[in-house]
Amino acid sequence: MDAWRAADVPVLPGRGVELRLRNTATGKLTAAATGHKASLYACGITPYDATHIGHAATFTAWDLLVRAWLDAGHEVTYAQNVTDIDDPLLERAERDGDDWWELAVRETERYRRDMEALRVLPPTYLVGAVEALPVINRFAERLAARGALYDLDGDVYFARGADPAFGSLAGPETACGLSLAQLTMLSAERGGDPDRPGKKDPLDAVVWRAERPGEPAWDSHFGRGRPGWHVECAAIATEYLGAAFDVQAGGSDLVFPHHELSASHARVACAPPTPGAGAEGHVFARLYAHSGMVAYQGAKMSKSLGNLVFVSRLRESGVDPMAIRLAIAAHHYRADWEWTDGVLAEAESRLSRWRAATAPASPAAPASPASVVSPASHLAAAPVAATSAGVPAAEAVLQTVRERLAGDLDAPGALAAIDAWADAVLSAPPGSVQPDPVRLIRDTADALLGVAL
Numbered sequence: 128m129d130a131w132r133a134a135d136v137p138v139l140p141g142r143g144v145e146l147r148l149r150n151t152a153t154g155k156l157t158a159a160a161t162g163h164k165a166s167l168y169a170c171g172i173t174p175y176d177a178t179h180i181g182h183a184a185t186f187t188a189w190d191l192l193v194r195a196w197l198d199a200g201h202e203v204t205y206a207q208n209v210t211d212i213d214d215p216l217l218e219r220a221e222r223d224g225d226d227w228w229e230l231a232v233r234e235t236e237r238y239r240r241d242m243e244a245l246r247v248l249p250p251t252y253l254v255g256a257v258e259a260l261p262v263i264n265r266f267a268e269r270l271a272a273r274g275a276l277y278d279l280d281g282d283v284y285f286a287r288g289a290d291p292a293f294g295s296l297a298g299p300e301t302a303c304g305l306s307l308a309q310l311t312m313l314s315a316e317r318g319g320d321p322d323r324p325g326k327k328d329p330l331d332a333v334v335w336r337a338e339r340p341g342e343p344a345w346d347s348h349f350g351r352g353r354p355g356w357h358v359e360c361a362a363i364a365t366e367y368l369g370a371a372f373d374v375q376a377g378g379s380d381l382v383f384p385h386h387e388l389s390a391s392h393a394r395v396a397c398a399p400p401t402p403g404a405g406a407e408g409h410v411f412a413r414l415y416a417h418s419g420m421v422a423y424q425g426a427k428m429s430k431s432l433g434n435l436v437f438v439s440r441l442r443e444s445g446v447d448p449m450a451i452r453l454a455i456a457a458h459h460y461r462a463d464w465e466w467t468d469g470v471l472a473e474a475e476s477r478l479s480r481w482r483a484a485t486a487p488a489s490p491a492a493p494a495s496p497a498s499v500v501s502p503a504s505h506l507a508a509a510p511v512a513a514t515s516a517g518v519p520a521a522e523a524v525l526q527t528v529r530e531r532l533a534g535d536l537d538a539p540g541a542l543a544a545i546d547a548w549a550d551a552v553l554s555a556p557p558g559s560v561q562p563d564p565v566r567l568i569r570d571t572a573d574a575l576l577g578v579a580l
């Protein structure tokens with residue numbers, strides 16, 4: 128399906144620093160790409176109640192990743208799905224007396240507009256589950272050919288016992304270190320059915336769900352029905368990125384069972400000697416990146432609880448999308464945090480200071496009377512060379528921003544470097560900063576943080 132229009136990305140002088148990310152499976156900082164080509168699969172939305180700030184935080188985190196890769200000279204291939212057929216979507220359509228497909232189309236479009244407004248660069252491939260049904264079916268047939276599937280009253284399950292490496296993302300031996308009991312509990316909470324009688328193992332997952340009365344269904348090798356959730360991402364990721372790729376990304380609520388099962392499906396379906404499996408034998412992602420959960424009013428922002436703050440509503444009420452981006456970037460992508468009016472006010476204050484400092488006739492008076500963010504703490508975090516007027520050199524600011532982002536996407540550290548520059552400019556004598564450094568700071572904020580000033 129169509130993605131959305133890409134914002135222009137200014138080309139920065141020099142070359143970006145190689146990005147390292149914390150791999151959820153190992154807990155270690157790891158090079159996000161190993162060659163010239165870099166590939167990312169990010170789990171996309173289930174199109175109802177999108178785009179809330181939690182979604183926006185997750186997708187802007189992957190946008191920082193893509194921007195860091197581009198800045199370091201990589202050729203980036205980025206695939207993202209849209210889960211436009213699944214239980215939660217059908218349940219919401221049923222609850223509201225809506226047509227499920229109209230709901231999906233409408234919400235996907237809202238998501239596109241929000242991403243564009245936030246200057247999130249579009250994926251190379253935005254792929255809906257429904258349009259990918261032939262891809263998903265081919266993939267599921269490969270699982271069947273490897274003897275990994277079994278039938279339970281017409282539903283088709285993946286036997287996790289078919290994958291000796293099951294648990295290598297979240298299981299007891301990983302940095303997550305989750306016990307079997309914990310994995311089972313998470314599976315029940317997040318769309319699995321560990322208690323269904325007749326399953327070979329509680330953690331086995333549905334690959335093809337037989338048609339139910341009143342539900343949409345499509346023909347397949349397994350009869351009429353619809354695909355499971357994990358097989359959707361396993362099939363789309365390997366179709367568009369190959370059997371082995373660099374990064375699989377999503378919110379921390381997807382670590383288990385979704386990402387574990389997607390990888391497990393892929394290991395079985397694409398096990399070597401499949402052409403395209405990684406040189407070192409790995410299949411699916413080399414690295415798993417997970418973003419923290421954004422809360423609102425004391426609980427994780429979620430469609431099921433309904434405690435949502437929508438990007439579209441904020442925009443309609445006159446909030447600048449760049450302030451939304453800055454509010455998100457003020458938190459490390461792996462942190463859990465809470466959206467409040469104060470978080471937004473702080474971001475609006477930062478945006479007006481940055482704009483005042485980079486205005487054509489800078490330095491100008493800041494638009495807001497007082498900075499909510501303490502400049503002193505940020506000055507300490509930005510060890511950059513200074514010009515004679517005490518303003519850090521723009522090239523040094525760029526270097527600091529690059530280094531902060533390259534170290535596990537430390538966006539708050541990157542903001543601090545620009546804060547230090549902006550605060551110094553705003554307190555320097557008028558006319559002491561030349562247009563070229565101002566332009567470089569604007570380009571830095573735009574190219575690396577997606578913030579147009």
Ligand code: 5CA
Pocket residue numbers: 170171172173174180181182184185208209210360376377378379380381418419420421422427428429
């Ligand atoms: N379609 C599936 C993935 S294949 C899905 O999880 N859809 S979603 O709409 O529920 O979420 C889309 C992305 O936003 C996922 O990466 C999810 O982890 C992330 N997300 C959902 N809620 C939050 C939240 N409150 N904070 C941060 N990220 C969130």
Ligand code: ZN
Pocket residue numbers: 169170171208360385
């Ligand atoms: Zn997914």
